[in-house]
Amino acid sequence: MEQLKYIHAVYDIAKEKGYIQDATFEGMKQRMEQENAQRSEKVTRGEAVYGLKEYTLDLYQEYELSMIEEKYILDEKNEGMGLTEEEIEAYYNTRDWIVGEDARKADLSEARAAVIDEMRRNRYQELTEQKAEVAEADGDMDQLSQFTLKQL
Numbered sequence: 001m002e003q004l005k006y007i008h009a010v011y012d013i014a015k016e017k018g019y020i021q022d023a024t025f026e027g028m029k030q031r032m033e034q035e036n037a038q039r040s041e042k043v044t045r046g047e048a049v050y051g052l053k054e055y056t057l058d059l060y061q062e063y064e065l066s067m068i069e070e071k072y073i074l075d076e077k078n079e080g081m082g083l084t085e086e087e088i089e090a091y092y093n094t095r096d097w098i099v100g101e102d103a104r105k106a107d108l109s110e111a112r113a114a115v116i117d118e119m120r121r122n123r124y125q126e127l128t129e130q131k132a133e134v135a136e137a138d139g140d141m142d143q144l145s146q147f148t149l150k151q152l
Helices: 003-018 024-046 057-073 085-092 108-134 141-151
Strands: none
Touching: 003 057, 003 108, 024 057, 057 108, 085 108
């Protein structure tokens, strides 16, 4: 149930931001079918297809959830994604950041991209977890449980 609430929260965020038009299961299924059709056409034309030639439903959902997260965290205007220099420095100072084959401690200028990326991913995770906590699941719980077991 918690996983379903999380997925629902991510799709709600995506719809709010305009990344997708339809946050329903059917909407996701349609997007997968469109993506698969485009990939099939490229294969037929002999063009390069990166990744899978065709997605299954569970792999497409994983792909789409990941793409939604990437799009969200890369936009500094989104909630929690605008970081101050003080926040970045404070987070950097919470631990040692290691770079290079010699595994030496990186200074902030070397670690900045990793620090920012980790901060944004953590904030995105917190945001989606907060939204998932208040999400409600309804419908046929037996059917929902069977579907969840198949997907997980």
